[in-house]
Amino acid sequence: ETGVTQSPTHLIKTRGQQVTLRCSSQSGHNTVSWYQQALGQGPQFIFQYYREEENGRGNFPPRFSGLQFPNYSSELNVNALELDDSALYLCASSTLRLAGGSRETHEQFFGPGTRLTVL
Amino acid sequence: EDQVTQSPEALRLQEGESSSLNCSYTVSGLRGLFWYRQDPGKGPEFLFTLYSAGEEKEKERLKATLTKKESFLHITAPKPEDSATYLCAVGGYSGTYKYIFGTGTRLKVLA
Numbered sequence: 096e097t098g099v100t101q102s103p104t105h106l107i108k109t110r111g112q113q114v115t116l117r118c119s120s121q122s123g124h125n126t127v128s129w130y131q132q133a134l135g136q137g138p139q140f141i142f143q144y145y146r147e148e149e150n151g152r153g154n155f156p157p158r159f160s161g162l163q164f165p166n167y168s169s170e171l172n173v174n175a176l177e178l179d180d181s182a183l184y185l186c187a188s189s190t191l192r193l194a195g196g197s198r199e200t201h202e203q204f205f206g207p208g209t210r211l212t213v214l
Numbered sequence: 215e216d217q218v219t220q221s222p223e224a225l226r227l228q229e230g231e232s233s234s235l236n237c238s239y240t241v242s243g244l245r246g247l248f249w250y251r252q253d254p255g256k257g258p259e260f261l262f263t264l265y266s267a268g269e270e271k272e273k274e275r276l277k278a279t280l281t282k283k284e285s286f287l288h289i290t291a292p293k294p295e296d297s298a299t300y301l302c303a304v305g306g307y308s309g310t311y312k313y314i315f316g317t318g319t320r321l322k323v324l325a
Contacts, residue, residue, distance in 0.1 A: 099257075128313065137218075137301055137315035138258070151311030185257050201246045201305040203313075205257030 098122060099188050099206035107212045113174045116209045118186030120167040127169040128203060129161060130185040138185055144169060145191050176213045183208045216241045220302050220316035227323050230291045235319045237302030238284040241312075245305035247285050249278050252299045252318070261287075261300075292323045 098121040108114050120127050126145045130138035140153035144163035158174040167188070173180060187203035218239045227233055239247065246265050250258035262271040264280035271278045275296065277288040287300055299318040306312050 130313075130315075135317075137303075137317045139315070140313045143311050143313075151313075153312065187257075201313075202248070202260055202263050204260055205250075207257050 099186060099204055101184075101186050101206040101209050103209060104207070105210045105212075107214065108176050109214050110176055110178060112176050113172065114176060114211065116171045116173075116184050116186075116211070118169045118171070118188075118206060120169065120186075120188035121204050124188035124190050124204070125167055126189045126191040127163055127167065128187045128189070129169070129171045130187065131155075131180075132183040132185055132208070134182075141171070178213050181211060181213045183210050216304075216306060216312065216314050218302055218304055218314050218316040220300075220319050222319060223317070224320040225322070227289075227292055227321070229293055229323055229325050232288070232290045232292070234289070235287040235300055235302075235321070236284060237287070237316055239302070239304045239314075240283075241304045241306040241314060243307040245307050245311070247280055248303045248305065249276075249285070249287055250301040250303065252301055258301055289321070292321075294323045294325050297321055297323045 100119045102117045128143040129141040132138045141155050142149055143151040147163045160172045163169045185205050185208045187205045189203045221236045246263050248263050249261040252258045262278040267282045269280050275290050279286045299320050301318045303315040
């Protein structure tokens with residue numbers, strides 16, 4: 096197990112509602128990323144936070160927003176839910192650091208995910 | 215355009231029958247190529263990171279290699295417990311960070 100936890104495990108919402116998903120990073124990690132995974136597809140990158148600042152974002156609209164807290168835990172907020180938002184939402188933590196010779200490391204360790212169903 | 219393509223989509227092997235999975239990629243500002251294993255209903259499990267062409271990594275029955283355009287995950291003498299979806303991803307940087315995953319290869323190893 097990675098030590099990355101997510102809550103809740105499952106969630107059912109109706110179209111138009113708002114949802115907040117939570118993630119607790121692995122101890123010592125300073126970077127958190129969020130992904131959306133539809134059935135049978137690979138994870139789609141939503142955004143990444145490094146030391147509480149967003150430092151990367153995929154092709155998702157502004158109604159997908161996030162926060163990273165000083166203890167490196169994180170939230171994903173989705174406003175105005177749409178039916179297509181139904182998916183597995185994955186959180187991944189990592190340590191973005193320079194490892195000798197300015198090489199960054201990006202290994203990401205995933206949590207179990209939150210299954211969101213929008214009706 | 216940043217893209218990751220994995221082949222085949224699905225693969226059935228007999229126990230002990232070695233094979234390779236392919237991942238071809240294009241990304242600006244490559245920051246690493248990653249292999250993950252994902253079991254049904256679970257989050258991806260990290261396997262390997264490769265940073266530069268010619269690099270190789272091994273773990274038990276798995277070996278990952280990298281060229282400038284593609285990566286291979288070689289599975290030697292697989293066992294039924296190797297059955298899973300294998301995901302390839304690249305990290306890139308062009309002012310901000312980005313991570314692009316392929317759709318995966320579903321591997322089934324028959325006893």
